[in-house]
Amino acid sequence: MSDRIPLPYSPKVLELFRNPKNMGRLKDANTQAMAGSLACGDMISIYLKIDDANHLIEDASFESYGCAANIAASSIMTEMIKGKSLEYTWNISWKQISNELGGLPVVKYHCGVLAVGALRRAIRTYFKEKKLPNWLPKELTPDEKHALEEEKLIEVLSKKMEKTKKPKIDLSYRSK
């Protein structure tokens, strides 16, 4: 059955969903990025404070407009990278994240992918005006391309949804 039924969340996912670490905007971040998932329409922001001298991650945080798995994945990812080198961080995979979480259900793999996507984008953003280190490929990695494509698709999708007739909603149906 495990092949067909996505296993529900691990206790770790629930624990981190309940008490996420490193959440919210990081005031003194020196890079940040957002990523969105086509699969479900979720979004995530990653904030990093990087020590410019030795390229260590001093602090990290996230914001998530996503499911419980996404919140947990973002939380554990930010934990995993704090104090680590950028090179190490760049190479973290969604599988590692999933393992740390005690496994993600199949339909929730992309929640981990999304977190990693935002993280890599934040690192790239950090190097925008700087010389790229040699561990950082000039070209977008397949994962990053994938993320980009997804975002384009989201736009298309939500535009498509916008196009369907949008009635004005009676105010009594809406809270302030």
Added chain:
Amino acid sequence: MSDRIPLPYSPKVLELFRNPKNMGRLKDANTQAMAGSLACGDMISIYLKIDDANHLIEDASFESYGCAANIAASSIMTEMIKGKSLEYTWNISWKQISNELGGLPVVKYHCGVLAVGALRRAIRTYFKEKKLPNWLPKELTPDEKHALEEEKLIEVLSKKMEKTKKPKIDLSYRSK
């Protein structure tokens, strides 16, 4: 639902099945007949003792190789005709029998038809060498024809069943 689900037996059917009246061969019968039903393969014999003078039925009995409904129908039919005139008897319908029984389930209508068929045949047999009374049609009534056809079909059917390979049965599978 009553249209689609045959109602199960009435208490009367069960009562008569349990304690049938007029069963067995009638020693001093002056007519008898057998009828069989294609629908289910059942058979019934009717024995009548008719007062030759006034054409009243003095006694009647039946034997049945049929279902519970058939046994009950035969039982009540023989009750219904005792002491009655042959003309009255000839005109008894399976519906009357069914009513007397408190109703038969749809799939069991033919059990009553079978009883009536045997009864009419016994009356016809009685008049074989005699002058037909005017209430008795020369031609077979539709019901009788129907019964005849059924019997022919039974023969065909059981011949067909005979034709399929008939293995010899190991004696240990059969009681004496």
Added chain:
Amino acid sequence: MRDLIAIHGEPSREVYLDSENSGLIYPKALEEMVRTYKEVGYGNPSITHKIGWESYEVLYKSTEILSQILNTKSSELVYTHGATEANNLAILGSAKANKNDRKEILVSSIEHFSVIFPAERLQEQGYKIIKIPVNEHGFIDNEFLKTKVNGSTFLVSIAPINHEIGTIQNLKEIIDIVKEKNSKTLFHSDAADSFGRVRLNLNKLNLDLASFSSHKIYGPKGVGLLYIKEGLKIEPILHGQLSSQKLWPGVENIPAIAGFAEAAKIFDNMDKNMLLKMRDKLIESILSSTESVLLNGPKGPERSLDNVNLSFLYVEGEAIIVELSMQGIYASSGSACTSRVLEPSHVLIAIGRKYEEAHGSVLMRITPFNNEDDINYVIERIPKGVARLRSLSPIKGG
């Protein structure tokens, strides 16, 4: 899994509001089922022995109860294993029996998947499926219907009440439109969520087919009904040993049927004002306590008496569901994240909700097992949970 559940701790109260997905059961309906298993009715109602007759009697009486409540003849009701099976039988079975060239089927765009999917399957057999649009509150577009029903229309399927947003259609008016345009067109209605919520006088309504489900009215799972108007031609879609009613093969599940009838009696007789009051209290309180919340579906008497469907902007629905679960509140969402196919609810899309509106939707069904204290608890907890999640979100309203 035990750990997963243990993390929930002991919430001060537990409120189950997810009967749209899987119903609770009336203790009396459960008892009736158990009694039938143990005492009378465990046999095959087609067999001529005492146990068979007893089973037949239970079947007969249960069907009488259901047909009286629905105002049909018993012979017009066929048992299936649920509304899913009833909908499939209605649509695929009537198409199987359809020997003429009317090959257009209209279904509303907000029907349950067990109506939409079988209809779409018929495209393989040359049927054309037309989706009927609805307005922002989920009401059928009657003008569209008028232009689309014609001599080629074989069947129209519209539920009396929508399962997700609770819209109560004006079914009489809709059926009249359809029958006036083409009196031969079959009208099917998936009434799984309508039983007991609107009066369905099947005898008076000009309906041809209607589906019901036991667990939707707090009876046992695994049993449903299809109403088939007398004389209507329909063929079985599965094959096997004939049951008493011939359209669904196999021996009837008499204990479940007995429980179904018991639940129908209880739910039909119950005073539902209580549900209505709880529904409105929940809706009004959340709308006034919490910012950026949207009610999905109509208000007032045009809304099903037990349906609450709210969209919380800037948070994702599955996250709210998990958040509420930790508080002992169990609901569901039309968010893409909660579905296996990762698409937001087709019902919310059909009423024109934006992506982010569908994304934060929460569906709650008030049941006879809830009381005012439950609702007060939910009213207290939802704003807090939503606030916490909004604090995590990169997208803030305003």
Added chain:
Amino acid sequence: MRDLIAIHGEPSREVYLDSENSGLIYPKALEEMVRTYKEVGYGNPSITHKIGWESYEVLYKSTEILSQILNTKSSELVYTHGATEANNLAILGSAKANKNDRKEILVSSIEHFSVIFPAERLQEQGYKIIKIPVNEHGFIDNEFLKTKVNGSTFLVSIAPINHEIGTIQNLKEIIDIVKEKNSKTLFHSDAADSFGRVRLNLNKLNLDLASFSSHKIYGPKGVGLLYIKEGLKIEPILHGQLSSQKLWPGVENIPAIAGFAEAAKIFDNMDKNMLLKMRDKLIESILSSTESVLLNGPKGPERSLDNVNLSFLYVEGEAIIVELSMQGIYASSGSACTSRVLEPSHVLIAIGRKYEEAHGSVLMRITPFNNEDDINYVIERIPKGVARLRSLSPIKGG
């Protein structure tokens, strides 16, 4: 109806031997179902809240139990509402997924109708159905099979044990013949009556599809299983909301599934020698006490351990069933009179029984709820009942 039942009076003992038609339930399986309804497992296992997770856990554990007993992977099992549905899914669903031109289907002539009828339906889609003959004890004609399985054979369906006469096929040999002739041919086996009666090591047998039913092993009604070998292509035959396993739509009936698993555990673990002894005692005693009786199906180890099927010549089966019912003994018959279609059992015809032999047949299934006293009672009453009916019959033996 009450009167009908009252006529039975109070027989000194009641012995239910009709589990072929409708099974009894283990009290523990019933309890497990009730517990699941009341405590854990009433939710939808696909929803991410505590109640959903609890339901998922019950589903998961139940499937583990069943897959361990059957020696399959959990992922190879799909829940349906019974063996009728499982057989339909196996045959119609694999045909739906069949994209090549192998269009011949072989079914044994003694299969259950829920196998034969769906297969026959496929004739409409250009399939050719071939019935495999059996010998006088119901064993498959292997020579026939060898000549008929070829490059065009899409599927072969043969049950491990026949439901009416208890014949235990040499399934391994049969499957080997089929697979040797055409390794692509699918092999389906309706194992509804085989679970617990023969060891079905699904992992070792080269089976592709196998059907099971809960009430046949004294679990709740309305739930069954289809085993689908990993990688095999099959399509759903009904459509609706995706369940976790995607092949049968709708929310899983978790309480029934939990009861099913419980029953499987109990029946699998039980020492069945007791059943075997009662079976043989009943058969031997009647054969020696009563004239003109015929055993249908094989003797000894080739016969299912709970199956007794006897033909009483010169009496009609339904009459015996009613007669026995008045004595508190509940069985069924393959007589034409007992079936809605008024044809004698196709199984008895296939093994070459004459019309009058099929006509007086009585089928009894020994269950774990029977004891020796029950059997002694039956042994005492049957000869008397048969004698009474024979005294009514115009056809006497000898």
